[in-house]
Amino acid sequence: MMFIRLWLFFLGVLATLFLGWAALVGVPGFQIGAVPPQPGLRNYTFEQAHGREIYIREGCVYCHSQQTRPTGFGSDQTRRWGRASVPGDYFFDRPHLLGTSRTGPDLLNIGVRQPSRDWHMSHLYNPRSVMPQSVMPPFPWLFEERTSTGPLDAVVDLPEKFRPRPGVVVVAGPEAINLVNYLLGMDRSYRARE
Amino acid sequence: MSGQATAHAAEQPAFRATLDGACSTPVLVYFTSAVFWLLIGTLLGIAASLKFDMPEWLGTIPELTFGRIRPAHLNAVTYGWASLAGCGCLVWLVSRLTRAPARWPGALLASAALWNIGLIYGIGAILLGYSQSVEWLEFPLPAATLVAAGFLLFAASILGTFAKRNVEHLYVSLWYAVACVVWFPFLYVIANLPIYSGVVHGAVNWWYGHNALGVWFTPTGLALAYYFIPKVIGRPVYSYYLSLLGFWAFALFYNWNGIHHLVGGPLPTWLQTISIVASVLMVIPVMAVAVNHHMTTIGHFKMLRESMVLRFTVFGAMCYTAVSLQGSLEAIRSFQQVAHFTHYTIGHAHLGVHAFLTMILFGAMYYIVPRVARWDWPRPAFIKVHFWVTGTGVLLYTIATCTGGWWQGLVLNMSARPFIDSTVLVKPFLAVRTGSGILMGIGHFIFALLYLQVLLRQGSPRWGGSQP
Numbered sequence: 001m002m003f004i005r006l007w008l009f010f011l012g013v014l015a016t017l018f019l020g021w022a023a024l025v026g027v028p029g030f031q032i033g034a035v036p037p038q039p040g041l042r043n044y045t046f047e048q049a050h051g052r053e054i055y056i057r058e059g060c061v062y063c064h065s066q067q068t069r070p071t072g073f074g075s076d077q078t079r080r081w082g083r084a085s086v087p088g089d090y091f092f093d094r095p096h097l098l099g100t101s102r103t104g105p106d107l108l109n110i111g112v113r114q115p116s117r118d119w120h121m122s123h124l125y126n127p128r129s130v131m132p133q134s135v136m137p138p139f140p141w142l143f144e145e146r147t148s149t150g151p152l153d154a155v156v157d158l159p160e161k162f163r164p165r166p167g168v169v170v171v172a173g174p175e176a177i178n179l180v181n182y183l184l185g186m187d188r189s190y191r192a193r194e
Numbered sequence: 195m196s197g198q199a200t201a202h203a204a205e206q207p208a209f210r211a212t213l214d215g216a217c218s219t220p221v222l223v224y225f226t227s228a229v230f231w232l233l234i235g236t237l238l239g240i241a242a243s244l245k246f247d248m249p250e251w252l253g254t255i256p257e258l259t260f261g262r263i264r265p266a267h268l269n270a271v272t273y274g275w276a277s278l279a280g281c282g283c284l285v286w287l288v289s290r291l292t293r294a295p296a297r298w299p300g301a302l303l304a305s306a307a308l309w310n311i312g313l314i315y316g317i318g319a320i321l322l323g324y325s326q327s328v329e330w331l332e333f334p335l336p337a338a339t340l341v342a343a344g345f346l347l348f349a350a351s352i353l354g355t356f357a358k359r360n361v362e363h364l365y366v367s368l369w370y371a372v373a374c375v376v377w378f379p380f381l382y383v384i385a386n387l388p389i390y391s392g393v394v395h396g397a398v399n400w401w402y403g404h405n406a407l408g409v410w411f412t413p414t415g416l417a418l419a420y421y422f423i424p425k426v427i428g429r430p431v432y433s434y435y436l437s438l439l440g441f442w443a444f445a446l447f448y449n450w451n452g453i454h455h456l457v458g459g460p461l462p463t464w465l466q467t468i469s470i471v472a473s474v475l476m477v478i479p480v481m482a483v484a485v486n487h488h489m490t491t492i493g494h495f496k497m498l499r500e501s502m503v504l505r506f507t508v509f510g511a512m513c514y515t516a517v518s519l520q521g522s523l524e525a526i527r528s529f530q531q532v533a534h535f536t537h538y539t540i541g542h543a544h545l546g547v548h549a550f551l552t553m554i555l556f557g558a559m560y561y562i563v564p565r566v567a568r569w570d571w572p573r574p575a576f577i578k579v580h581f582w583v584t585g586t587g588v589l590l591y592t593i594a595t596c597t598g599g600w601w602q603g604l605v606l607n608m609s610a611r612p613f614i615d616s617t618v619l620v621k622p623f624l625a626v627r628t629g630s631g632i633l634m635g636i637g638h639f640i641f642a643l644l645y646l647q648v649l650l651r652q653g654s655p656r657w658g659g660s661q662p
């Protein structure tokens with residue numbers, strides 16, 4: 001006995017869930033699901049898409065957001081992290097990587113803010129080689145250790161104390177190269193069309 | 195009247211023992227795997243926290259990088275520990291409240307098996323680098339399918355027992371229990387469909403992420419609190435009308451909350467606003483439940499000294515009030531502007547899933563395990579140690595992460611301060627967090643040890659079926 005009939009109870013239970021779904025998923029899906037890509041947005045290249053998979057695999061999303069907030073909400077604008085992002089900026093993102101944490105800085109426009117390939121390589125091999133106070137994990141498995149290098153090798157610039165052993169040089173592996181390709185391609189600085 | 199005769203018979207301890215015996219094996223299988231995942235999840239959580247203190251620690255092992263063990267921790271403690279312990283508790287609770295033996299124990303065993311295989315697959319996949327990288331939905335599709343199948347079998351058994359009920363009156367705990375087994379499969383399946391992309395995927399993600407708490411974990415915790423507080427104290431729940439209001443307001447508002455996880459982001463403003471409004475409206479069901487629980491308890495606080503079940507449950511119920519009011523506050527834009535993206539959120543999450551839900555699950559298991567295992571807990575003093583160590587740990591955890599996180603947010607919002615300042619200032623708070631995580635972990639291991647002793651039938655077999 002719940003003051004109502006049992007079928008009405010179950011109807012209510014289903015209706016409340018459906019209402020929430022309709023409001024938060026159904027209607028927005030209808031409204032923004034059809035939003036076209038922003039005119040300045042390009043799809044990921046093969047290399048960038050591979051880099052994005054590395055980003056997903058290593059769980060970068062747990063510390064880095066990919067969304068920029070408008071003027072008057074946080075310091076995203078005054079820090080020059082890029083104009084407020086809009087749905088059309090994410091047309092090619094699957095899965096989405098909006099993120100909910102800024103243990104590290106936002107990366108939606110990291111390619112604009114930090115365009116140095118060398119910096120990213122050193123930073124990924126060991127973040128403390130370029131940012132001593134960082135708590136970001138190192139990702140040495142994206143790199144290879146060599147005793148000699150060829151002309152095509154991307155040698156990572158590392159201070160002596162960050163090299164694995166004396167006499168060994170670190171070169172970027174394909175995964176590091178493509179992850180950096182992805183990061184350098186993070187650029188939503190084109191003018192947003194509403 | 196046969197109904198009255200059954201009801202009368204149900205008052206007999208022997209009848210209750212029959213019900214407990216009928217669900218004994220599946221409940222213990224759920225509990226045993228839950229305790230296993232609690233320990234795994236605890237170790238993963240402590241390791242993830244240590245990584246902030248020592249970023250180079252285990253830094254050359256890809257499977258143990260922060261970005262993999264953090265989601266592994268979340269999945270182990272939520273879908274492993276809390277869900278499986280919740281399943282065990284609900285199977286027992288629904289049987290008791292319907293005065294009907296649990297239906298299809300074989301299906302429940304299959305459910306536990308599928309679920310555990312799904313967990314091993316899913317958590318293994320995260321560690322090996324095959325995560326979907328969608329918070330709360332990291333499991334690859336095959337693992338999620340196994341978990342969904344496990345849940346459906348569990349739900350079928352709960353609804354099957356409910357259909358064969360031998361009671362006319364449906365107690366409030368039953369509403370929550372029956373509703374959540376109907377809600378969660380829809381939620382889980384819809385959210386796992388591989389059809390979303392872009393910002394819509396973000397909306398689905400957080401519609402799910404918040405609702406996993408709203409329509410599965412929280413109803414489980416509330417069903418148990420609504421049962422054990424009046425049961426142990428021995429007086430009826432304060433107000434029947436408040437429990438009705440609490441249930442329906444809860445069902446109506448909770449579903450709309452999710453997008454408060456993306457306030458300030460690239461979603462339509464109206465969408466963020468309705469989630470904020472719904473989050474604030476949650477004050478209504480939360481206060482209804484709070485008044486009901488706390489007014490039932492009031493005047494009986496000295497029973498907290500005697501009953502460990504009540505002590506854990508009341509602690510959890512108090513934390514439910516606290517975490518829910520904090521959540522409503524946290525959804526407001528001006529509050530979010532500081533707290534969002536920081537460790538404050540992590541503190542809030544642990545106040546909810548640990549201080550509220552996990553403590554209530556501990557309390558419930560302290561009551562249920564001796565009745566289904568027919569063996570009493572050894573070493574009552576250790577249960578007190580468990581309570582104090584884990585309770586202190588989780589409160590310290592919440593204070594450390596919320597304080598540090600708030601400060602982190604203030605500095606993040608000062609564009610004159612370099613970003614790294616926010617990292618540096620939060621480090622001491624995260625070190626305290628590691629310490630409090632270890633405290634919680636010590637309690638978990640004590641609990642696991644006691645549980646193992648019951649399973650192995652160690653200690654004194656003084657189970658008489660009376661003391662709570």
